[in-house]
Amino acid sequence: GQQLNQSPQSMFIQEGEDVSMNCTSSSIFNTWLWYKQDPGEGPVLLIALYKAGELTSNGRLTAQFGITRKDSFLNISASIPSDVGIYFCAGQLNTNAGKSTFGDGTTLTVKP
Amino acid sequence: NAGVMQNPRHLVRRRGQEARLRCSPMKGHSHVYWYRQLPEEGLKFMVYLQKENIIDESGMPKERFSAEFPKEGPSILRIQQVVRGDSAAYFCASSPLGTDVRPLHFGNGTRLTVT
Numbered sequence: 001g002q003q004l005n006q007s008p009q010s011m012f013i014q015e016g017e018d019v020s021m022n023c024t025s026s027s028i029f030n031t032w033l034w035y036k037q038d039p040g041e042g043p044v045l046l047i048a049l050y051k052a053g054e055l056t057s058n059g060r061l062t063a064q065f066g067i068t069r070k071d072s073f074l075n076i077s078a079s080i081p082s083d084v085g086i087y088f089c090a091g092q093l094n095t096n097a098g099k100s101t102f103g104d105g106t107t108l109t110v111k112p
Numbered sequence: 113n114a115g116v117m118q119n120p121r122h123l124v125r126r127r128g129q130e131a132r133l134r135c136s137p138m139k140g141h142s143h144v145y146w147y148r149q150l151p152e153e154g155l156k157f158m159v160y161l162q163k164e165n166i167i168d169e170s171g172m173p174k175e176r177f178s179a180e181f182p183k184e185g186p187s188i189l190r191i192q193q194v195v196r197g198d199s200a201a202y203f204c205a206s207s208p209l210g211t212d213v214r215p216l217h218f219g220n221g222t223r224l225t226v227t
Contacts, residue, residue: 045215099157100215101157
């Protein structure tokens, strides 16, 4: 089946620093999604990308859909303590949109 | 996460017992998806249901696991004769259409602990 490799596995940064994380896949996806999960809660959608090459921002977050359709990255600028959490990428094929494939997550720790 | 309701939030079962997890989709949504999350891993697709139909159960273990989404009432994920390896967080998501390419919005999950 399809697999997503998400890196880095964890990050420890100082408040105010920028963060970058990425996902790569062995096969093509038509949609890339980025979620954040806080302890004890479900994943919350941050950004959705629908076209190869698309660059989308949501506040301090920016994500891009790779040209090859096999990768995506998420950047967080000027990190703040509430950015702490686990960030997941997920890929979808339009033929079965609900059947998303998730990466194993990047755990972000922000030191004040 | 607003709208997709899961209960219970926490469930403790002894080995061999049955676990029933419930999911009420967002109002107007007729498609439900169940995912499982093991500690320090991402979510893994289990099953996709429409009202009274199982559309895709390719992620469901072959034994002991079943799911339903009746015409009335919530979707139920049922795990019979639970084992310690079933301990995980189980998340539900819903959408209005099966071919909807919009991303899924998840509930807050049921955390199953098997002792």
